[in-house]
Amino acid sequence: MPGPSQDQISAVLQHVDAGMDESLARLFDLIRIPSISTDPAYAPECLKAAEWLSHDLAEIGFDASVRTTDGHPMVVAHQREVTGPHVLFYGHYDVQPVDPLTLWTSDPFEPRLEALPNGDTAIVARGSSDDKGQMLTFVEACRAWKTVTGSLPINVSILFEGEEEAGSPSLAPFLDKTADELKADAVYVCDTDMWDRNTPAVTTMLRGLYSTEMEISGADRDLHSGMFGNAARNALQLLSDVIASLRTADGGVAIEGFYDGVQDLPAAVKAQWQRLPFDEKGFLSDIGLTIPAGEAGRSILEQVWARPSCEINGISGGYTGEGFKTVIPAKAMAKISFRLVAGQDPGKIRDAFKAHVAARIPADCSVTFKDFGLAPATVMPLESPFLTKTLGALSEEWACEAALAGTGGSIPIIGEFKRRLGCDALLVGFARFDNRVHSPNEKYDLSSFHKGIRSWVRILAALAS
Amino acid sequence: MPGPSQDQISAVLQHVDAGMDESLARLFDLIRIPSISTDPAYAPECLKAAEWLSHDLAEIGFDASVRTTDGHPMVVAHQREVTGPHVLFYGHYDVQPVDPLTLWTSDPFEPRLEALPNGDTAIVARGSSDDKGQMLTFVEACRAWKTVTGSLPINVSILFEGEEEAGSPSLAPFLDKTADELKADAVYVCDTDMWDRNTPAVTTMLRGLYSTEMEISGADRDLHSGMFGNAARNALQLLSDVIASLRTADGGVAIEGFYDGVQDLPAAVKAQWQRLPFDEKGFLSDIGLTIPAGEAGRSILEQVWARPSCEINGISGGYTGEGFKTVIPAKAMAKISFRLVAGQDPGKIRDAFKAHVAARIPADCSVTFKDFGLAPATVMPLESPFLTKTLGALSEEWACEAALAGTGGSIPIIGEFKRRLGCDALLVGFARFDNRVHSPNEKYDLSSFHKGIRSWVRILAALAS
Numbered sequence: 001m002p003g004p005s006q007d008q009i010s011a012v013l014q015h016v017d018a019g020m021d022e023s024l025a026r027l028f029d030l031i032r033i034p035s036i037s038t039d040p041a042y043a044p045e046c047l048k049a050a051e052w053l054s055h056d057l058a059e060i061g062f063d064a065s066v067r068t069t070d071g072h073p074m075v076v077a078h079q080r081e082v083t084g085p086h087v088l089f090y091g092h093y094d095v096q097p098v099d100p101l102t103l104w105t106s107d108p109f110e111p112r113l114e115a116l117p118n119g120d121t122a123i124v125a126r127g128s129s130d131d132k133g134q135m136l137t138f139v140e141a142c143r144a145w146k147t148v149t150g151s152l153p154i155n156v157s158i159l160f161e162g163e164e165e166a167g168s169p170s171l172a173p174f175l176d177k178t179a180d181e182l183k184a185d186a187v188y189v190c191d192t193d194m195w196d197r198n199t200p201a202v203t204t205m206l207r208g209l210y211s212t213e214m215e216i217s218g219a220d221r222d223l224h225s226g227m228f229g230n231a232a233r234n235a236l237q238l239l240s241d242v243i244a245s246l247r248t249a250d251g252g253v254a255i256e257g258f259y260d261g262v263q264d265l266p267a268a269v270k271a272q273w274q275r276l277p278f279d280e281k282g283f284l285s286d287i288g289l290t291i292p293a294g295e296a297g298r299s300i301l302e303q304v305w306a307r308p309s310c311e312i313n314g315i316s317g318g319y320t321g322e323g324f325k326t327v328i329p330a331k332a333m334a335k336i337s338f339r340l341v342a343g344q345d346p347g348k349i350r351d352a353f354k355a356h357v358a359a360r361i362p363a364d365c366s367v368t369f370k371d372f373g374l375a376p377a378t379v380m381p382l383e384s385p386f387l388t389k390t391l392g393a394l395s396e397e398w399a400c401e402a403a404l405a406g407t408g409g410s411i412p413i414i415g416e417f418k419r420r421l422g423c424d425a426l427l428v429g430f431a432r433f434d435n436r437v438h439s440p441n442e443k444y445d446l447s448s449f450h451k452g453i454r455s456w457v458r459i460l461a462a463l464a465s
Numbered sequence: 466m467p468g469p470s471q472d473q474i475s476a477v478l479q480h481v482d483a484g485m486d487e488s489l490a491r492l493f494d495l496i497r498i499p500s501i502s503t504d505p506a507y508a509p510e511c512l513k514a515a516e517w518l519s520h521d522l523a524e525i526g527f528d529a530s531v532r533t534t535d536g537h538p539m540v541v542a543h544q545r546e547v548t549g550p551h552v553l554f555y556g557h558y559d560v561q562p563v564d565p566l567t568l569w570t571s572d573p574f575e576p577r578l579e580a581l582p583n584g585d586t587a588i589v590a591r592g593s594s595d596d597k598g599q600m601l602t603f604v605e606a607c608r609a610w611k612t613v614t615g616s617l618p619i620n621v622s623i624l625f626e627g628e629e630e631a632g633s634p635s636l637a638p639f640l641d642k643t644a645d646e647l648k649a650d651a652v653y654v655c656d657t658d659m660w661d662r663n664t665p666a667v668t669t670m671l672r673g674l675y676s677t678e679m680e681i682s683g684a685d686r687d688l689h690s691g692m693f694g695n696a697a698r699n700a701l702q703l704l705s706d707v708i709a710s711l712r713t714a715d716g717g718v719a720i721e722g723f724y725d726g727v728q729d730l731p732a733a734v735k736a737q738w739q740r741l742p743f744d745e746k747g748f749l750s751d752i753g754l755t756i757p758a759g760e761a762g763r764s765i766l767e768q769v770w771a772r773p774s775c776e777i778n779g780i781s782g783g784y785t786g787e788g789f790k791t792v793i794p795a796k797a798m799a800k801i802s803f804r805l806v807a808g809q810d811p812g813k814i815r816d817a818f819k820a821h822v823a824a825r826i827p828a829d830c831s832v833t834f835k836d837f838g839l840a841p842a843t844v845m846p847l848e849s850p851f852l853t854k855t856l857g858a859l860s861e862e863w864a865c866e867a868a869l870a871g872t873g874g875s876i877p878i879i880g881e882f883k884r885r886l887g888c889d890a891l892l893v894g895f896a897r898f899d900n901r902v903h904s905p906n907e908k909y910d911l912s913s914f915h916k917g918i919r920s921w922v923r924i925l926a927a928l929a930s
Contacts, residue, residue: 207691211789220753226672226874229774229804230716230759232752236777236799237712244709247702251695287697288685290829294695309694312701313792318779319800324676324837326802327778334701335784337791339694364755372789409691 003465004153012148012457016140020450023140024123026056027449030093030132031111031125037072037094037166046072046162049093053139053160060143062158067178069170072162076178079142079156084464086155087386088184088423090413091135091191092164095127096438103440113446118197122443129435133444134190135160137430137452144457153464157184164191168413175420186386187417188459190452192429195403196277200394200455203427204380204387205305205406206414208340210350211313211372214357215333216242218365222318223328232328233365236317239332242360246310246336250296253310253338255356261343265306266382272404273301305406308349309339337372339408342379350374375415380424386463390426393458397451430455468930469618477613477922481605485915488605489588491521492914495558495597496576496590502537502559502631511537511627514558518604518625525608527623532643534635537627541643544607544621549929551620552851553649553888555878556600556656557629560592561903568905578911583662587908594900598909599655600625602895602917609922618929622649629656633878640885651851652882653924655917657894660868661742665859665920668892669845669852670770670871671879673805675815676778676837679822680798681707683830687783688793697793698830701782704797707825711775711801715761718775718803720821726808730771731847737869738766770871773814774804802837804873807844815839840880845889851928855891858923862916895920 004012016023035049036042050066050073057064057077064077072094080086098108106112111125123133138158145152159182163170175182195201218233248254265273280300284290294303303309317332319325338353340346354369361367380387387404394402407427414425430452436442469477481488500514501507515531515538522529522542529542537559545551563573571577576590588598603623610617624647628635640647660666683698713719730738745765749755759768768774782797784790803818805811819834826832845852852869859867872892879890895917901907 207694209791211791213789218754223752224874225774225776225778225802225804226872228752228769229672229776229873230768230772231749231757231765232754233756233758234776236780237708240705240708240777240780241712243702243705247706284696284829287688287693288829289683289697291698291827292696293698293827300696303695304693307695309690311690311694311699311791311793312705312783313690313790314783314785314794315701315705315780315797316785318777320779320781320798324678324800324802325778326674326676326776328776329779332780333785335789337690337789339690362756362758364749364753407691408694409689 004149004461008149009458009461012144013454015144015148016453016457019144023136023453024449026140027123027133027136028111030136031127032109034109035094035127035162036097037163038097043072046094050075050160050162053093056139057158060146067174069174071166071170074162074170074174075158075160076181077158079152081151082153082155084154085186086157086184087463088157088159088182088187089138090159090187090189091138092131092161093135094162094165095130095132096165098126098440100440105441114443116445121446123446123449124441124443126442128442129431129444130437130442131164131191133449134429134431134452137449138188138190138456140453141456141460144453145460153460157182164413171413172416172420175416179421183421184423186384187421187423187425189414189425189427190429192407192427193431193433194429195405197432198398199277199400199403200398200428200430201403201405202387202390202394203405203407206378206411207305207308207408208344208346208375208377208415209337209373209410210340210346210353211335211337212350213333213335213370213372214367215331216361216365216367217331219328219330222330225326225328228328233362235329235332235365238361238365239315239317239334242357243312243334245360246356251294253308255352257352258308258349261345262308262341263343265302268382269404273299275401276301276403301406304408306341308341308344311337311339313337339410341377344377346374346376373410375410375412378414378418378425380426384424386426389462389465390428390459393462394428394455397455397458428455428459469614469926473614474923474926477609478919480609480613481918481922484609488601488918489914491605492588492598492601493576495601496592497574499574500559500592500627501562502628503562508537511559515540515625515627518558521604522623525611532639534639536631536635539627539635539639540623540625541646542623544617546616547618547620549619550651551622551649552928553622553624553647553652554603555624555652555654556603557596557626558600559627559630560595560597561630563591563905565905570906579908581910586911588911588914589906589908591907593907594896594909595902595907596629596656598914599894599896599917602914603653603655603921605918606921606925609918610925618925622647629878636878637881637885640881644886648886649888651849652886652888652890654879654890654892655894657872657892658896658898659894660870662897663863664742664865664868665863665893665895666868666870667852667855667859668870668872671843671876672770672773672873673809673811673840673842673880674802674838674875675805675811675818676800676802677815678798678800678835678837679832680796681826681830681832682796684793684795687795690791690793693793698827700794700797700830703826703830704780704782704799707822708777708799710825711821716759718773720817722817723773723814726810727773727806728808730767733847734869738764740866741766741868766871769873771806773806773809776802778802804875806842809842811839811841838875840875840877843879843883843890845891849889851891854927854930855893855924858927859893859920862920862923893920893924
């Protein structure tokens, strides 16, 4: 299939460059709608943002509509007029609350441009980066293609949700209901950071998550250690024993079967990661540490992107106030979470963890669990042409090798696309580390917006070839 | 040395029996003085109680005086007129606060008699047991000897303090200042419980204490486990590893040198403890447990009275509220205490513990300690004639073998008598488990008071022989 010619691509890119004022004006319009999803008072604003987007997409030829849900509405749009692949683009129009308002240097919903010391310009406003600025990079790229050539290089569906900052409660049921309509060859999400200021990144590897709260009970009440010390089981000692037993001496996880199905990193990925400008020492020294705590013999990137983990997120028990009480606590609680990688079955990990703990609880003590998250890891296959072409297009725009990134974090919606639509997802974003996302004075760099649009112009072309 | 004759003893006991109303009236007088030591508003009442005691002791021939301190005053009294041993008797005239007042069924400082279901009668009032009732058992015994025979069988000094419920801040300096005056052959303290309702007990073995708060620090801030999980040290995992390393698999303490100097229980004591009506299963089932957690092969009494312990009294760190935060905590805190036995040097235990922990902290993490208590164990030698004679006198009065008890708890004042005066102490008390000491509706059984006085009559006689 012949894609757009180099001349066509150049013409579209020139159109983008020439139309930046208009693109920015449209972004400002969208930002001015205070679509805070977690505060019911702003529900009308969420609807307004959805309608604005639907209208904007219709203007550039999409079959666009606002779809109601039990929460804030979805925007769904299609433009499927060519032979070729079909991608689903996802973004979210809702934004975080703005408190504390006093820390903002200007109205969060009146975007303003601010010169940055590095010569770039910042768009300062709530949602400028997360996710209004990012999602419009894709929309503006579509607009440019449509305006210059009359059509998009590939078939595109769009899904914008309005509850991402509120945990996306309506997404899974909506995907189930619209699976036939939204199913595509790949999903693109624009809600992530670049590798660094100059290096774009495609994230294809997300760790899954199992999180639980465990409570161990010993005696039926707190006891005085003078009267009972030694004879009565100490719930905090038992909890510590159990937690210590979760790890091996060389930084691994000691639960039986924990690494079943976990593959070693493919050589190609390992090589790409080694080429990344990543400073292990700097990564640790930034947080006041010098010694990697994970599995011996594996790089830090491998530890945080490609290896499963077990973390203790909280412990409480006994007397922890001022002074001292020589109490033997009856109960001890720990919050524990596991980051999971491809090949691990979250349910099996949950069961293996609980069996590991139960085997270490004496017969006169007990343990209960309260589970929170349970989500598998997601990985886009390396051999996917979507991945190869996207990396190539990004490398061309930014004139350097795009990073093939993992992320240690878990993004539940990615799992939903895989589970509900059967689609792998690629995360391509142009945000930068210092964008103060979720914080006062959130910003998006003008270069992120501009070169983001240009990047999508090239990606759409590359996917057509 | 010939002690008092059996006829003399009988006459004194009869005098006690016949004078119970007057004894009780004196106790009521003392109870009516609300000598709460922790509330400065009651300082005049503390002085009044001290003066009441000094006056009462002078009435029965003691050279008694109120001595000022930086806190509440001491009462010191002597009656050293015979050839024979010299004992120092200790008690405290101060009482606990009475809140919450609403839970009292009558005025805490207006003592009343209440019939108990077991046929006994309770004296209900703050201080009835702790320690006004207990201390007057000794004073009333002295009064009876003095009234009937004109003298005490042995030489007696008395020390009553008014700050026991406030941590005895003035005791150590006062003992230092008056060491020559107060030094005796043995110290008797009447502030403990009987073994059970019918079995008296002498406590001669008190565990010492080292308590400390340990804070482990990893990264310089809390981290997101998605971004840093595996690579960054988790302070709570490290804390748990350290705590788990403190114990051996068979219930012992794993710190190097921890058991240095610890002697096995003498065979005679072991035999006596085996004869005690002590129900191991009941001891544990009372607190909802069935498996002794201490060193394998040692009885529960041995574990709680005669073996050192290591207890985790509190842990905090990370996120412990509702829901879940996948945080890698930068800091983790534990409160840890050690009960110590004879032969253990508290300073060495402290240093060995800190070295044990420090050896397990990676080079990029750190640990700090904030020490609280540090007190050695105290043990009255078994071969002491004071102990033998006291046990004999008690066994006679109560018509059963008196228990030779240890206590897992630490009573700092006992350590002070040993350290400042060089005196071993015997704890002989007639309180019962259900006396609600420190709680609303505190009570002292009339039989505790009556047979307590009779017990001291016999002990004073026995010590003279």
